[in-house]
Amino acid sequence: MSELVNTIIQGILIGGLYALFAAGLSLVFGVMRVVNLAHGDLIVTGSFLAFTATSILGIHAALSVVFVLPFMALLGYSIQRAILNRTVGTNVLPPLLVTFGIAIILQNGLLQIFTADDRKLDFGNIEIASMQIGNISIGWYSILVFVCAIAIIAGLQFISYKTRIGRVLRATADDPEVAQVMGVNTRHTFSVAMAIAMVVCGISAVLFAAWTSFTPLSGPSRLLIAFEVVVIGGLGSIWGTLIGGLTLGVAQAFGGYLNPAWQMLAGHIAFIIILVLRPAGIFKGQ
Amino acid sequence: MPNYKIERNEKYHTGVLIGFGVLLVFLVLLPFWGDKSTMRLATEMAGYLALAVMWNLLAGYAGVMSIGQQAFVGVGGYAVFTLAGLWGVPLIPSILLAGLVAGLLAIPVGLILFRLNGAYFAIGSWVMAEIFLLLTAQSDYLGAGSGMSFPTAVAKSFGNSTERAALFWWIALAIVIAALLIAYLWLRSSRGLALTAMRDDEVAASGLGVNVMRNKLQVFLVASAVAGLVGAILFLGKLRISPTSAYDVNEWTANIIFIVVIGGLGRLEGAVVGTIIFFLLRGFLADFGSYYLIILGLIAILTMLKMPQGVWGLIYDKTQIELFPLKRKIVN
Amino acid sequence: MTLLQTHNLDAYYLDFQALYGVSISLDAGQIVAIIGPNGAGKTTLLRSLAGWVPVERECVTFDDESIGGFAAEKVVALGIASVPEGRRLFHSLSVEENLLMGQESNRSGDWSTDTVFDLFPVLQGLRKRRGSDLSGGEQQMVAIGRALMANPKVLLFDELSLGLAPTIVGDICRTLPVLRDKGVSMIVVEQDVRRALDLSDYVYCILEGKINLEGESNELAFDDVANAFFGV
Numbered sequence: 134m135s136e137l138v139n140t141i142i143q144g145i146l147i148g149g150l151y152a153l154f155a156a157g158l159s160l161v162f163g164v165m166r167v168v169n170l171a172h173g174d175l176i177v178t179g180s181f182l183a184f185t186a187t188s189i190l191g192i193h194a195a196l197s198v199v200f201v202l203p204f205m206a207l208l209g210y211s212i213q214r215a216i217l218n219r220t221v222g223t224n225v226l227p228p229l230l231v232t233f234g235i236a237i238i239l240q241n242g243l244l245q246i247f248t249a250d251d252r253k254l255d256f257g258n259i260e261i262a263s264m265q266i267g268n269i270s271i272g273w274y275s276i277l278v279f280v281c282a283i284a285i286i287a288g289l290q291f292i293s294y295k296t297r298i299g300r301v302l303r304a305t306a307d308d309p310e311v312a313q314v315m316g317v318n319t320r321h322t323f324s325v326a327m328a329i330a331m332v333v334c335g336i337s338a339v340l341f342a343a344w345t346s347f348t349p350l351s352g353p354s355r356l357l358i359a360f361e362v363v364v365i366g367g368l369g370s371i372w373g374t375l376i377g378g379l380t381l382g383v384a385q386a387f388g389g390y391l392n393p394a395w396q397m398l399a400g401h402i403a404f405i406i407i408l409v410l411r412p413a414g415i416f417k418g419q
Numbered sequence: 420m421p422n423y424k425i426e427r428n429e430k431y432h433t434g435v436l437i438g439f440g441v442l443l444v445f446l447v448l449l450p451f452w453g454d455k456s457t458m459r460l461a462t463e464m465a466g467y468l469a470l471a472v473m474w475n476l477l478a479g480y481a482g483v484m485s486i487g488q489q490a491f492v493g494v495g496g497y498a499v500f501t502l503a504g505l506w507g508v509p510l511i512p513s514i515l516l517a518g519l520v521a522g523l524l525a526i527p528v529g530l531i532l533f534r535l536n537g538a539y540f541a542i543g544s545w546v547m548a549e550i551f552l553l554l555t556a557q558s559d560y561l562g563a564g565s566g567m568s569f570p571t572a573v574a575k576s577f578g579n580s581t582e583r584a585a586l587f588w589w590i591a592l593a594i595v596i597a598a599l600l601i602a603y604l605w606l607r608s609s610r611g612l613a614l615t616a617m618r619d620d621e622v623a624a625s626g627l628g629v630n631v632m633r634n635k636l637q638v639f640l641v642a643s644a645v646a647g648l649v650g651a652i653l654f655l656g657k658l659r660i661s662p663t664s665a666y667d668v669n670e671w672t673a674n675i676i677f678i679v680v681i682g683g684l685g686r687l688e689g690a691v692v693g694t695i696i697f698f699l700l701r702g703f704l705a706d707f708g709s710y711y712l713i714i715l716g717l718i719a720i721l722t723m724l725k726m727p728q729g730v731w732g733l734i735y736d737k738t739q740i741e742l743f744p745l746k747r748k749i750v751n
Numbered sequence: 752m753t754l755l756q757t758h759n760l761d762a763y764y765l766d767f768q769a770l771y772g773v774s775i776s777l778d779a780g781q782i783v784a785i786i787g788p789n790g791a792g793k794t795t796l797l798r799s800l801a802g803w804v805p806v807e808r809e810c811v812t813f814d815d816e817s818i819g820g821f822a823a824e825k826v827v828a829l830g831i832a833s834v835p836e837g838r839r840l841f842h843s844l845s846v847e848e849n850l851l852m853g854q855e856s857n858r859s860g861d862w863s864t865d866t867v868f869d870l871f872p873v874l875q876g877l878r879k880r881r882g883s884d885l886s887g888g889e890q891q892m893v894a895i896g897r898a899l900m901a902n903p904k905v906l907l908f909d910e911l912s913l914g915l916a917p918t919i920v921g922d923i924c925r926t927l928p929v930l931r932d933k934g935v936s937m938i939v940v941e942q943d944v945r946r947a948l949d950l951s952d953y954v955y956c957i958l959e960g961k962i963n964l965e966g967e968s969n970e971l972a973f974d975d976v977a978n979a980f981f982g983v
Contacts, residue, residue, distance in 0.1 A: 162538075167538070168538035168539065168541065168542065170486075170541070170542070216720065216724070219724050220723070220724070225482075225484065225537035225538050226478065226482075226484060226684070227723055227724075227727065228538075229484055229538055229541055230676065230680055230719065230720075230723050231720050231723050231724065233486070233673065233676060234677075234716040234717070234719045234720040234723070235716070235720070237669070237673055237712055237713070237715070237716040238712075238713050238716040238717065238720075240712075241709040241710070241712040241713045241716070242713055244709045245708070245709050245710065245713075297851075300844065300848050300851060300852065301852070301855065303841065303843055303844060303848075304841040304844055304848075304849075304852050306843075307841040307842055307843055307844070308839055308841060310803065310823075311835055311839045311841070312841075312852070312855075313802075313822070313823040313824050314801055314802075314803070314823045314824075314827060314832075314833045314835065315824075315827065315852045315853055315855045315856065315897070315901070316824045316827045316828055316855035316856030316857065316901065317824060317852075317855050318822075318824050319824075353545070353668065354549075356542070357542065357545060357546055357549060360539075360542040360543075360546070361546065364535070364539065364543075394553075394556070394557060395557075397549070397553055398550065398553040398554070398557070401546055401549055401550045401553070402550065404546060405531060405546075405547075405550070408531060408534060408535070408543070409531055409534075
């Protein structure tokens, strides 16, 4: 029994991280109406960057964010400004095909540099330390990850509703043409949105890189998780995204509890069931 | 009342037909002038071309952007291994049944996934393919994660390796010709017009009486059945199948997307030109390892941004030749 | 003093030519009305001025500078703000946030949310409401307020009265002279001929992409304008 409770708590805690994967995807879709197929590979790029920074400089893994976040922001801004802006506002195919191309390039680029070996970031003692409540033990690292996830989602919410850039982003999402007539440089705004999304990806990349090992080929599974969370949670609601993340995390944990090989499968099946029962997601967006 | 009729661009029509005839004879006779490796390469090309023609029909004409066709390639491969390899069903019925199974599976899959629009459908189809992969990897009967080899005794019953190569080539040639004919006749018919209308504006098309859901499902079913056939013949040629190779998104979808985009999305000839370019590039870049996919990705992105009509679009703009005359013109 | 001018302006809507050699001119402190039937090219004219439609550089001058084909965000930064057809508020933003969007052009001046609320007191109580929850008239006020927040020299007003109740239209028309007194010149597209003549100093009538009548509003006879409108 306590093993099951443990599993579910673990699922909830990783669900926070899944919500972070999804938050970036959802932000980009919300503002640009583009589903970024390179999302997962960009997260993995962030993980490799953290890995490289940590192993070259010998710093603590958590400190690698000092390099990862600016780099991810810059990468996101540049990709949007140089490539993706040319496809915004066209029909659905060009942005999909172009981001798919980027995904393949990133994946194979990483493969070329880092080979297909498993890597993992080492956060030190916190990874094995745990909190004991009765029969239930919860790892401090999982708690740290969950708290970070909630904090970042709250931060995104704050940026969206309390800051000028958030207002401009929401306005541009509503009606890019009129935003431009108000004086907004929409090409810049789109790129800023991508940069913010990539910073969120960067944080989740570092956190996830210590949670489990990764290879250059891990991108698609990250993308699929992010996507499933967005659909489960319903578009346009950031707290819905959190609920979506928790749902997927718990579904995977429960599947893994029944049979370790069923973990990913359980997540996918939960997604299909919700898609059939509630096509607009648990939280229907506005 | 003026008398309108619809005319097609049939410039050089007889020439094109004679060309096709000569090419067909040449290809059918391949086992008599080519060696085993040529036949294998040709079989692979035919499989890719059939997939590309169908993906083009899906994305370029029906607006159904699937990144999950590897699901049906994999199902086809596993089906033929089970039917012919494990159950001893004769070769041709096994291959046809593999296509049938893949096509039938596409119906429930389509019914679920078509709840998602555009880009969301794309990733949803990918999730579906992952489910297929994970389920297959769970099945001990199908060799679980490590996959299965085609029983040598059964393989030998199809002939020695050269005879098999020839046999599989003829089957692959039949599949690709069927795929091209289906796509061509479909697009020539009024259903083809309905598809294009849907791609351009789903709401307006349904307002004009186009049953969008049914059309999408039909195309998806046919494309998936062809993917099953291709999976069956290509994995028979390899004599080995595993979940990761059967449901490989890069192999069966990324490559195919690149072929269609580079050749020309929404043009039947595009798939042909794209396949030729793809295999030429693969040949030239074979020594560069994974750089070859990087270069392919770059070419596809550049094509999408700078030349969205693709290589065939460029050729068409210069020459106005259509190998498969589809453009309609209303004349008085 | 001439503030904004077009010179033999040709403009295209998709593949169709919508304007043929249109020349209009707006003086500082003036209200110019553009009238004409649906599809005559009024909106395309306004869109050409606002930077939504690509046109030749020399065809539009503002303060003696050629600005034709400038991006919309550059045009508003120069001081030409727009009230688009159909209001087009940002529907997920509150009234106050919609107004603040008007400041994105970073032009300094006297306009603020408070002065907009002084002009349209009814908006004060609605400041936290979403744009999509307002009546048509209230939306039009927000759209005007939003454009004013850019502290514009010129206001481009598309379809002032379309879809609004007559009393609301009256209220809004009464604010135009107030704005003019505060130094805002205006180009107003309006379908109602009599109202256009009443509220403006100068009128252009457009038919099939060409100016077919123009003149001082108080010197033109209603019948002549009505005939020009219908191309009789």
